Amino acid sequence: MAQSHGESLDRFCLTDSGQELLWQKWDDAFVLFQPSSAETHFINEISAFILERLAQEPVGLETLGKLIDMEFEQVGEKIIPEALDFWINRLEELGLIDRVDGISASL
Amino acid sequence: MRVNDCTAVQIKRLLKSSEFNVQLGPFQIRIFSNIASLVPLLSQLYHFYPVVRQDSISDLHIKIAYPRGLRHWYRRQAVFSIDGGQPFAPYAIEHAFPALEWGINWCIATRAHHLLMLHSAVVERNGHAILFPAWPGHGKSTLCAALVFSGWRLLSDEFGLVRPEDGVLLPIPRLIPLKNESIDVIRQFCPEAVIGPSFFKTRKGTVAHVIPPEDSIHRMDEPAKPRWLIFPRWVANAPLSLEPIPKSQAFLMVATNAFNYEVLDQTAFRLVTDMVKDCDCYSLVYSDLNQAVTAIDELTRSNHG
Structure with missing residues (x-):
């Protein structure tokens, strides 16, 4: 489970499954096909942004929150930590993202 | 022969x-x-x-x-x-x-898992096909029967057969089974339609089969390209409504409506994606068959190509 939105050492990256996704954007929704599970997922723009950002490099929660706030600035609301936790957890459950170094760094 | x-x-x-x-x-x-x-x-x-x-x-x-x-x-x-x-x-x-x-x-x-199979009626005119994906009881077969006796070619009243190689729809112009009140509705709508005997008290109520027009059977080897996705729903006494729907919604409805989306994996995702991209997508609610056929006719004539 994702930790708090504060000074977490956890950084997240795409899993192999997350890297091989097929994408289709429809209106304001994204449809993803995950070949490793043969499942089709519907995700929102913020979840899609998280996946796109993690495809570039591993990113920690705090940075992700700031990047999301910047990306969706025109919406006028800052992302709350609980919402970010929810989306991160969901993407982890689907096996699309994973922690890079959080556990080893805390040992 | x-x-x-x-x-x-x-x-x-x-x-x-x-x-x-x-x-x-x-x-x-x-x-x-x-x-x-x-x-x-x-x-x-x-x-x-x-x-x-x-x-x-x-x-x-x-x-x-x-x-x-x-x-x-x-x-x-x-x-x-x-x-x-x-x-x-x-x-x-x-x-x-x-x-x-x-x-x-x-x-x-x-x-037939070499094809993507949608639970859908399909009709064609001028090389462009309409798919009517629907659940049982939504009036798909009745609407389909009315259209094939109004100038549309029948590809199927039950299966949208999508060929994976190129995404075209393969015809399978089988008899159109009508249930219960739909039998008389079609008799009145198109008196020239040849309808077989009624079978009473079957597991689906009273059933009778409409013979497709000869031309549809004769052309059963001519595929068609999908052009419109219309999701029909018959609702008693409802005013006609034919409204565009978001493509994300259409994708979801087509994917969940397919007989074998899960079987075909990535191929099904690609085929449904391409189909939804290529089609204008509408929701149709109707109670009057004449109004529905006229609305579909107007939509496809004004939005052809």
Whole structure:
């Protein structure tokens, strides 16, 4: 489970499954096909942004929150930590993202 | 050669020797039966369909016959079987023909995984097809029957067969089964339609089968490109509504409506994505068949190409 939105050492990256996704954007929704599970997922723009950002490099929660706030600035609301936790957890459950170094760094 | 080139005696002999081999769209279906009452029904309702050479390879070997043993004598039933298995409980002998039709559909839906199969009616005009994906009871077959007697070619009232290689729709212009009130609705809408006998108290109520126009059967090897996705729903006394819907919603509805989306994995995702991209997507709510047919006609004429 994702930790708090504060000074977490956890950084997240795409899993192999997350890297091989097929994408289709429809209106304001994204449809993803995950070949490793043969499942089709519907995700929102913020979840899609998280996946796109993690495809570039591993990113920690705090940075992700700031990047999301910047990306969706025109919406006028800052992302709350609980919402970010929810989306991160969901993407982890689907096996699309994973922690890079959080556990080893805390040992 | 077509079924109507055969006499009743010939059809009976072909059925009894497992040589009644008909072409239904992309499938060759070989039927065995010892039920004499099927002969006039097949002669009447299948008379436009091609009979295939006996030495060709059939896709499905189907049997609809009296049960074996004593049951044959004390209880008149029809048993549908394929490859030695009996997927359904025996039917009353009077329902042998609708049982055959349902059984063929079931066999296609559970076996033809070389194609993406949508649960959808499909009609075509000027090379452009409309798909009507819908759940049972949403008025798909009734609307489809009305359209094919209003200038549209029938590809199917049940299957949107999508060829993976190029995404085109393959016709399978089978008989259109109508249920209950729909039978009289179509009789009034298109008196020229040839409708077979009504089968009462079947597992789906009263059922009768519409013979597709001869042209649709004659052109069963001409595929069509999907152009419109219209999700129909018949609602008693509802005013007509034909409204665009978001493509994300259309994608979800098509994917969940397919018989074998999960089986085809990535191929199905790609085919449904391409189809939704290529199609204008609408939701149709109707109660008056004339209004629905007119609205579809206007939509497709004004938005053609």
